[in-house]
Amino acid sequence: MNINKEENHVQSVVRAAHILQLVANSDHPITINQLSEETNLNRTTVWRLLETLEFLHYVERDLPTKGYQLGYAPYRLFSKNNMYLSLIRKARPLLEKLRDEINETVLLSVPKHNGTLTIDQIDAPHSIRPINLVNRLLPSHCTSNGKLLLSRLSIEEFNLILDRELEPITRFTITDPTLLQEELNWVRDHGFSLSLREWDESENGMSVEITDNRNELIGFISLLGPYQRLSKDKMLTLAPKIKSTAKEIAEKLS
Incomplete structure (x- = not known):
């Protein structure tokens, strides 16, 4: 996904969705620095988006690695279907x-x-x-x-x-x-x-x-x-x- 081509989309939503996809596709908890590198976004922007996703339970922090992994919200979202x-x-x-x-x-x-x-x-x-x-x-x-x-x-x-x-x-x-x-x-x-x-x-x-x-x-x-x-x-x-x-x-x- 090229998140720089966002003229017709809500930029923050596109960026949050991209981060969520990266977390979901990672085989292990992924760090802010890794997400920043993958998305070409600065560390502060990534941190703010992760804070929102964590508040909504879409991601959660893994304390030992300080990385991020999927929370329970995605599973609840799709489990009914x-x-x-x-x-x-x-x-x-x-x-x-x-x-x-x-x-x-x-x-x-x-x-x-x-x-x-x-x-x-x-x-x-x-x-x-x-x-x-x-x-x-x-x-x-x-x-x-x-x-x-x-x-x-x-x-x-x-x-x-x-x-x-x-x-x-x-x-x-x-x-x-x-x-x-x-x-x-x-x-x-x-x-x-x-x-x-x-x-x-x-x-x-x-x-x-x-x-x-x-x-x-x-x-x-x-x-x-x-x-x-x-x-x-x-x-x-x-x-x-x-x-x-x-x-x-x-x-x-x-």
């Missing part, structure tokens, strides 16, 4: 229990036309852990939940996917259509899927489906962690536990 709020609320206690039992990051996602959307993430207390993927749309051919989605496609639908060249996200991404079809056959046989450094070279993941009593797809539970810690062998042993959690969530939704 969050179509997945009921699913998140009912699934979260079971996902937190699963996280505590396996000590790895647990994600909840839903199918979309061109991938999967992460709607909740419960991190384990490790110093090395996945980035926040909430509200991120991820591709299908290289993620564990995406493979589950692909495994439900008919041959005709799968061929449409193959009309587009499969992008090699990492050197481990499966881009050969024949190999991908073999992978999807394995997924159908075992009832869960794996991603072995295919989306991020440092991470492995596994997913199971959440389905209703008609076998209609509701969403996915996924585990994600460093490949050294969350090995293929470990994920294979965890599959029954993840499936059991998915079944419990489905029962709560029925």
Whole structure:
């Protein structure tokens, strides 16, 4: 956003919105100096805008770093329109229990036309852990939940996917259509899927489906962690536990 082109807009609103976007997009609390540099505004102007946003609870200060992060107002603003709020609320206690039992990051996602959307993430207390993927749309051919989605496609639908060249996200991404079809056959046989450094070279993941009593797809539970810690062998042993959690969530939704 070029905040210098503001002839037809209220300047202070444009500047405040830009600052709010920068805070929201930052993976860690962002400082006044960083915001000043990003917006080309002087430090005093940024401070005054942050004071207003903080008063309205759109941002809040992180005391240890003295940086700024999102407050609760944005979440309250959009929560009434969050179509997945009921699913998140009912699934979260079971996902937190699963996280505590396996000590790895647990994600909840839903199918979309061109991938999967992460709607909740419960991190384990490790110093090395996945980035926040909430509200991120991820591709299908290289993620564990995406493979589950692909495994439900008919041959005709799968061929449409193959009309587009499969992008090699990492050197481990499966881009050969024949190999991908073999992978999807394995997924159908075992009832869960794996991603072995295919989306991020440092991470492995596994997913199971959440389905209703008609076998209609509701969403996915996924585990994600460093490949050294969350090995293929470990994920294979965890599959029954993840499936059991998915079944419990489905029962709560029925």
